[in-house]
Amino acid sequence: MQLIDGKAVSAAVKERIRAEIERDKLDIGLAVIIVGNNQASRVYVNNKKKACEVCGIKSYEYALPEETTQQELLELIDTLNKADNVNGILCQLPLPAHLDEKQVIEAISPLKDVDAFNAVNVGKIMIGDYAFLPCTPAGVMELIHSTGTDVCGKECVVIGRSNIVGKPMAMLLLHENATVTVCHSRTKDLAEVCRRADILVSAVGRADFVTADMVKDGAVVIDVGMNRNAEGKLCGDVKFDEVAPKCSYITPVPGGVGPMTIAMLMQNTLKAKRLQDE
Numbered sequence: 001m002q003l004i005d006g007k008a009v010s011a012a013v014k015e016r017i018r019a020e021i022e023r024d025k026l027d028i029g030l031a032v033i034i035v036g037n038n039q040a041s042r043v044y045v046n047n048k049k050k051a052c053e054v055c056g057i058k059s060y061e062y063a064l065p066e067e068t069t070q071q072e073l074l075e076l077i078d079t080l081n082k083a084d085n086v087n088g089i090l091c092q093l094p095l096p097a098h099l100d101e102k103q104v105i106e107a108i109s110p111l112k113d114v115d116a117f118n119a120v121n122v123g124k125i126m127i128g129d130y131a132f133l134p135c136t137p138a139g140v141m142e143l144i145h146s147t148g149t150d151v152c153g154k155e156c157v158v159i160g161r162s163n164i165v166g167k168p169m170a171m172l173l174l175h176e177n178a179t180v181t182v183c184h185s186r187t188k189d190l191a192e193v194c195r196r197a198d199i200l201v202s203a204v205g206r207a208d209f210v211t212a213d214m215v216k217d218g219a220v221v222i223d224v225g226m227n228r229n230a231e232g233k234l235c236g237d238v239k240f241d242e243v244a245p246k247c248s249y250i251t252p253v254p255g256g257v258g259p260m261t262i263a264m265l266m267q268n269t270l271k272a273k274r275l276q277d278e
């Protein structure tokens with residue numbers, strides 16, 4: 001069993017981006033919007049700002065109070081859509097319950113939608129005509145590639161069907177000619193389906209969800225989960241201690257997929273600048 005080092009792979013991606021930005025003397029800005037006091041969101045936003053610093057991208061934080069109205073948020077996005085110094089706009093999710101997430105996502109200009117959450121960019125992903133890569137799934141693909149595994153023809157099982165991870169993950173695997181199965185809470189005999197997987201990607205959001213009986217010997221296991229266990233410790237979806245010995249490769253949590261998502265966000269922000277300069 002070998003651990004996949006997400007920190008090392010993401011550092012290499014960020015270094016490549018930094019060198020390109022420096023070489024071409026690019027002035028790039030990312031606006032990061034955070035609404036309310038979600039602790040996890042605060043950590044993610046801080047990590048995204050740190051990555052910007054490493055890459056030489058300017059970050060502009062808009063920390064809005066919990067009671068921000070939909071109209072105020074839409075007005076900010078409108079201003080940022082028009083701002084020449086802002087190449088990418090990221091609105092950290094989840095938003096407080098009184099705000100309409102879908103409308104906010106659609107308000108971001110598709111040319112600045114570095115999360116690729118907007119329907120225009122999701123549509124482009126479906127047809128394989130990428131403007132922006134979906135950050136977490138693209139990070140997972142980089143981690144799989146880092147192991148030297150060829151995805152073509154492999155049985156891939158994705159657990160979870162969210163718009164942010166599960167669905168775009170299936171598309172990226174499909175575009176590399178994998179045979180892809182997407183599982184979810186209504187899947188019958190989940191363990192049996194998962195055991196078929198040469199590559200198993202879990203994006204469920206429940207600690208200890210993936211157990212050893214769900215994993216084929218020699219599988220590559222990618223854990224997208226970001227959960228807190230009973231002791232409050234950060235952990236993934238995979239019961240690591242019992243699953244790891246069965247795998248050829250496995251990602252740890254933390255230090256697996258998380259850092260890759262952020263590296264892909266940096267890559268999309270650079271892409272946004274290039275698209276806007278065309």
Ligand code: GUN
Binds near residue numbers: 092115164
């Ligand atoms: N919340 C959880 N993951 C993400 C992400 O990738 N982008 C944004 N904006 N919010 C998130």
